Amino acid sequence: MPDVSLEQLPTIFSQAHGLRNTERPVLLIGFQHQGNLGIGYLTSTLRQHGYSVLTYDFEAEPDLIVNAAKQSNPIIIGFSLIFQFYVRKFAFLMRRLRDAGVNCHFTMGGHFPSLSYAETLRLVPELDSVVRFEGEMTLLELADVIGAGKEWRDVHGIAYRGNGEVVTTPMRALVDDLDKLPYPDRNFEPETALGRKALPLLASRGCARTCSFCSIQTFYRAAPGKIVRTRKPSKVVEEMRMMHEERGITIFLFQDDDFPLFGPVWRRWAADFVENMQSTGLAQRVIWKINCRADAVEPQLFAAMRDAGLYLVYMGLESGNEEGLKVLHKQVTVEQNIRAVQILKEIGLLFEFGFMMFDPSSTLESVRANLNFLRQIIGDGAAAAVFCRMLPYDGTPIKDDLERTGRLRGDVCNPSYDFLDSRVTALYESLSGIVDVWGWIHGYRALSPQLNWAWNEIAIMNRLFPGISGMEEYKNTLRFITQKSNEVLFGIVQDLLDNAEKGLPQNSSHAKLDQRKQQFLDELLLERNGFVERNQDLFLNMLHPERIREAATA
């Protein structure tokens, strides 16, 4: 029996039966902001097997997509749904396509369609099928059989409507060896920070943990196969080297659900990765960001990772009280969260974090504990305060629990739930409504994300623009602004909490807060732009050393 990998099966099957017809392209549509690695892997896999692939950002003008679909006459259009909130927009786009006479096969993949396939087919009537779980091989096989005019309903790993009910085919196993997949297609312009180019990549897929609010763990557990798969460290470094040398990428954003760090096996993986970064010399030329949990942070390994280019750590801290962490099934303690932040500060690593001020177990006491936790970790201005309310996504244990206990509200695009204490509901509404917490924390123009972006720039300056004068002074100024901004925000939460406890009406002035927010923003931009302008020549010389060489030879 020859050694045949799972990835080779569709090729062997199709070639053996003379099925593959790659004359028509495959069209993929999805959210492309920051690059979409999911679409990138689908594209490169299809191309590897001879298909031409057209990709479109679903936020592009619908007419542009409709025209592209009509002109290219694709075998199949694949829609990548990252978040369930977008489902109606996709439904709208598909209706436009159908109205324009595009009658090829429509399929959709992603976490929500995989786990809630019946709901997806109900919400999106134009869909022919849903590709469930990891889609590379399933989409390829769908394209093969549809392109050859064969029966597609036998393809494994899909759901479709049949005889008035939703039918699922046998599930397809998760990709066993990620290194057998081609590198994802990244045919888009990289985002930049201070002129340095950044691209996303993956070292692993899957998450071994069981947080109750997260559908990722359900996604990887529902499909057959190993839940967490890591690539070989040398292969990851090789991909980074290639992107650095061919496209000048110096910032890498690991999009792993949970970067491989936890437990002895993955700590060895991380140590191997660090060793590879050092031995190839890449550690001195590029920087990288990871997502991880607080319980994975430990001084020795993280210091070694810092020396190998790690510059930013995103942690899902999620709660600052034990009951909240228990309900969210984080399996960490408040003490571990605090310790992780301390370690990162001590070894000089910038951090960002996810935090849910409100969750289904929230009480006024727990919100106060969360506020005190935030004061403890970022009261010094090390990062700007960002928090939200936990949302019950489809496919999560906590959503099922809320549904069972009759507390689930809203719909798929606006999921919500009742708090157990009406005073918490009033407090939450005050924060999100009266105080306009969105404008402070959430949104493109909000204050906290811009402060955190300025911190991100500082970390990039430290690593990729060494020797800029006045860095410490600018850093202290930014810390001061962040500290003051956090204080105002914490003060708002505190006042609302006090009023809620005393049963007093909420009387914060929206206009006054907007004014404070604008003052902080103005101050931030003034300081930041002043610093960059003073050092502009140095920045540009380091960004473009070739210009200096050309000037010298001239």
Next chain:
Amino acid sequence: MPHIDPELIFHRKWWWDPIDMEIFKELEQTVQRQVVAISLETQAQILKVQAEGVARIGNAVAGAKQSGR
């Protein structure tokens, strides 16, 4: 106003915050507007087709009268 090279301009954070409800709210509003627009467009097309149909019937009736049938 400081003069800063375009490469060094401070721009909004570009990596995506999945919890950023404002994006979703804007998207939802856009979708709702588009649904209303397409609905009006469809209604206009239906009326146009109906008007054309009525005109054709009118012409046919007029033609029939002229030919004395």
